[in-house]
Structures are given as structure tokens and as C-alpha cells.
Amino acid sequence: MTTNILALLPIMIPIFAGIIMLFMGKRPVMHRVVSGISGLLMILAAIWIVAHVFQNGTMVTYIGDWMAPFGINVVIDMASALLLLTTSIITFAVVVYSFQSIGIERERYYYYVMVMFMIAGVNGAFSTGDIFNMFVFFEVFLLASYVLITLGGTKIQLQEGFKYLLVNMISSNFFVLGVAYLYSVTGSLNMADIYLKLEDYDGSLVIMTIIAVVFMFVFATKAGVFPLFFWLPGSYYAPPMPVIALFGALLTKVGIYAIARTYSLFFIDNQAFTHQALLLLALLTIILGSVGAMAYTDMKKVIIYNILIAVGIILVGFSLMDEVGTIGAMYYLIHDMIIKAALFMLVGFIIYRTGKADSERLGGLIRKHPVTGWMFLVAGFALAGVPPLSGFYGKFFIVQSAFDNDHYIAGIIVLVSSLAVLVSVVRIFMNVFWREEMDFSTLKPIKSDKLLFSSIGLVIVSVTFGLAADFLYPFFEMAASSFHDPASYASYLTEVE
């Protein structure tokens, strides 16, 4: 009874909030209130879900009362629950951040409605247990993201938004194609059921490898993995800061989650090819992201290329597919979602305050904004993985797992990439906050309380997460188990029988 309601709350709360806001019409202040309240409610629901999953194991609800392999069901294991919690926290922070930064015109044109529908799609993609349903939720959040990226209609938003739309449309069509192939092989859409059917699969490996490559293409495009990242730096540059924070923190991570799910559940027969290819692509992504992050002085670009590095590191963990590697990947996934949103918000604050995105043209801001400066440094260290902070644990486990599996080059690349991250972030810090002072009279007078409130709040969440990492270890161990031991994910089907 509680599972039935609880499992759907993260999807239904934002949808209802969106509908209520649609009924209100163009009243920005009311929209703020509703979206803020629904953000808080989502956090509460997600905490409850995490506690429930921790006590009772994987949470399953059968939509429409159809039995498991036939109907659609919502399956929330620990990994999904943690991702739902992180998504809710980031949503709340971004909504509060938007109050003062997105601009009243965009707010009037249903900005918060679109944010809420996007969150509903993201939460749905995290919690569904059905591969076609996952496609539907992908489309839900992509449609909302198309609106968000073009909302406001400036020239750059339109031209970059069109490219973003086109790339994602093509990859979505391939998603349908991949689902079609998979359905013709297994005759099922339920992910756990597909796993059980493929476990004693004795057909041709070629077709499974082709399906693996199709899925790789689809999710790599959404996540921005090496050959298919080309749209990401351009498209993420265009929209206003809160939207970038949402996209950078959530959308690429949904792609990674989908890769991890499908590669742990479906493509287990030919790991020598599929997972090695994934590892190779992940490493190339790290290298390319490092080059990009060090090459630019534009703050937005540097952080955007840092997304690519993080994507690569998480995928290294998931491609190794042993216990330590997946625990590290889960740690790093959660850490990166929080810290990327925080960094984008801090950079956004600097850009709003100074009106310039190029860090070379700024300087000496530490005198005006000491708190922001030190918070930025802390966030940068966390991103690079300096020990007591949250990025360290993920990287530590991933590197350990890489060395355990004799992938020495992979481990070294992950370690060296931390240096690249550190250099790129500290250079922004030195340029913006240190050096000789810029002309302070050009600063824009903005109200900064809510901008700083949410960004510093997220940094504090990240630091707490780092300090409490030991205490949270059982949660992450449980979350990782459904990736390296997919039978535990599928157990809800076997236990019924």
C-alpha cells in the first residue's frame, strides 16, 4: 500500500505542480511559490523512499495492477532512490536560484512548468523498470528541455537549441530501433525479465553486440561520450545559467544511468567487446574533456568541459563492472551531480555580477565577495577529488578497481585527469578572485541573497556528503549491488514465481 503511493510520488509531485501552475496562468510569483513547495515535497518524498528501500529492499509497484513481466512497473532500487534524492535536492536549489536570475519574462512564459515537467521525466527515467517506458520518460524530459533551451528566443538559443533538438531527435529514433531489436530477440520489455531471458541466451552473439552498439550510440549521445559529445559544448553554452545548471547536473547523468542499467542487465554475454569498448570511449572522453577544460579561459566553457571529464570517470567505473568499481561510480555520480550544479551556480553568480564570462578579464573579486571565492575554491577542490571532500571517494574506488583489473593505463588516466581538473578550476579561481583588482565600478548591482543561498547550500551539501561518506557506505554498497550483481535487481521477478 505505501509502496504503491510512495514509488510514484517523485513523478506525480512535479506533474501536479506543473498542472496547477498551468491553471494559474501567467502569475510568476505564484509559480515560484508552487515550484518551491513542490521541490521541498520532492526532497521529503525522496528521503522517505531512501529510508524505505534501505529497510525493505527494492521497491516495486505494478502500474494498473498488471503482473510483472506483462505490465509496466516502477522499480526503485537503492541506486534509483539515491539518484531521485539528488535530483530533488538539485531541483529545489535551482528553482530557488531561478527566482532572481532567470528573468521575469521567462518566468511568465511557463519556465517553472517546464522545469517541473522535465524533473518528472528525469525522475521517471530513474525509477522505471521497463525499457520502453524509459524511452517515453526520456522523451518527456527531452521535450521539456527543448522548450527550456529555446525559451526566451535569443538568437544563440534558437540556433544552438535547434542543433540540440536535431541530435537528440535522431538518437531518440535510434532508441526506438534498439528497443525494437531487443524486443525481437527477447520478446519482453521488462528490464529484469530481459535479464532473466538473456541469462541463458544461446542465440547469435552478433545481434546482441549490434544492439549493444545501438544502445551505446543512443545513450552516449545523451551523455556526451567521446565521439558524440560534439553538440554538448555548444548547446550547453546557449541557455541562461539556471537552465545550464539543471542540464549539466541532470541530463547527461540520466544518459550515464541508462548506460549503466542496460550494460549491466542486457549485454552480459560479450563483455570482452562491449565493456572494453565502453572503457576505451570513457578514457577518450576524459582526455578530450581535459584538453578542452585547460584550453579555455571562458568560465562556462571550462565547467562544461569538466562535465565531459566526469562522464568519462563515471563510465570507467561502470565499464569495469566489479563491486569496487560500481561503488566508486555511484559515489562519483552522486558527487558530480551536486558539485556541477553548485559550480554552475557560482560561475553564474560571477557572470551575473560582472557581466563577463571570460575569466581573463576579471580579477581581485575576493575583496568584494570573500565567501563566494572560498566556496568556489572548496567546490573546485571537491571536483578534483582532494581527500576529505566528496570527489575523493569515487575516484579512489574507481582507481583501485582499475588497478585490480590490470587496467593500469585507465587508472593513471583517471588520476592525471584530476590534475587537469584542478588546474582548470584553480586557474579560474586565480584569475577571477586573486590578481590585481578589476574596475569594481562596472559591477552590476544585483540582489545576491538567493543566488548565493542556493549555490552555497549545494556546496555545503557536497562537503557534508564528503565528510559523511563513511557513514553512507552501506547505502552505496546496496546501490552498486544492482549493477555488479544484476540478479539482485531481477530478484523481484524470481521471488514472485
Next chain:
Amino acid sequence: MELITIIISGILIGSSVYLMLSKSLIRIIIGTALLSHGVHLMLLTMGELKRGNVPVLDPEVSNYTDPLPQAMILTAIVIAFALTAFILVLALRMYKEIGTDNVEEMKGVPHDD
């Protein structure tokens, strides 16, 4: 029968690739629509085509068509419809704002000054 539909979907996807590689916005949009049609046809084929049977599981019906691909296609068509609607409005906005529908002229990032 399957072979024919697979070839048709190949033709559809091939022509959509040709259209999407052109420079005009409208051609690209028609290309995406064609791509989704090709993919949906493929999806239908994957459920094994049987003519003259109903997609219903009933104790009295012994020979039935798989209803799941049809349900999936319906969903996918609805999504493709929404996307096409959105992209058409977007293309019109772009034509008004940028003043061209040639994608070659839509590049470059403005710098802050």
C-alpha cells in the same frame, strides 16, 4: 512480407538521411519525420507480421498478432507528432529571428562585450 517492410523502412531512413544532410530547415524537418516513420515501420516488423489476425489475447482465439509492438508504435507516433509540432514552430521562430533558413549561416558564438 517482413523483407518488404524492412526494405521500405531502409528506403525511408535512407531518404531521411539525404534530407537531413541538406541545408534548408524545412527539408531537415521533413527528414526527421521520415526517419521516425522508418523506425516505426521497423518496430512493427519486429513484432512478426501476421496478416488477418487480431491483436487480442482471448481464450477462444488461438492465432493472434502480438499487440505490444502496436501499442509501442502508437506511443512513439504520439511522441513524434509532438516533436514535429514543436520543431515546426521553432523553425518558424528561427526564420523570423535569424532571417534565414540556411543552417550554414547558423554558427558561431557571440562574445560578451
Next chain:
Amino acid sequence: MKSTLKKAGYNKVQKQVHDVFLQFTAKVVFFIIILFAFKLFFAGHYTPGGGFVGGLLAAAAIILLLIAFDQKTVEKVIPIDFRLLIAVGLAFAAVLPTLSFFFGTPFFTHQHTYVNVPVFGEVALHSAVIFDIGVFLTVAGSALLMIKLIAEEDA
């Protein structure tokens, strides 16, 4: 610089012609299409049809009026804000599945019963029809909103 749209004469869209034949036929055909849309809508669930097709057809009927007459007339005849239509439709589609919580059943579980109506005989009464009304309204609303936006850009 020559764009296809310009080549196709997009800039030179003529003002709407006052076409008597089209207007008269549209008045008649409008009702036929609307009735057919409702027929398809009620045929849904057990036979081909349903909210999506019905909604599209209803939108098509109104778009026919838009083509035959101009936008002002249509707005006078059908004084509905399409955004509100979408909101109402979404509310229908989201509230009904949630109601099943109060019956202690999972999300989206539907109830059905058979009722004897004097003229029609035995009629199946489904809770899913309320969800379908929501789909109908949302689809019709969004199709019309899109056409309206394009038409407004034009003017």
C-alpha cells in the same frame, strides 16, 4: 542567401480570400467531422479509436474553420483559451490514475461496470474514459495552440 522559404513565396502570402463555396462547405463539413471525432472517441478501448485520434480530428475540424474563415471569427465562435484546454486535459489525465490510491489499488488501476441504458441497451462504463477525455482535450488543445501560434506569427 536565397532560402527555400523565400523561393516558395513565403513572404508574399496573400490576404485571405473570401471564398463562399469553401465557407459554406466548411460549415456543413465541420459538424460531420466533429461528430465523427466523437464517434471515434466513444468507440475507443474495445474497438479502434480513442482520445488521441478523436482529439486530432476535432482539432482538424476547427482548423478547417480557420482556413475557411479568419482567426477573429473562429475565436468568436469558439471562445476557449487553448492553454486552459491543455491544463484541463492534463488535470483529467493525472487526477484519475491518482484516485486509484484511495481504493487501495496501484496507480492507473481502472474500474468498470455495465449499465443498462434504456435506448442503447447494455453499455460498458469504464473509468478509463475519464482519462481518455483528458487525452482528447490535451491533444486537441495542443494541436490548436500550435496552429494558432503559427498563424499569429504570420499576421
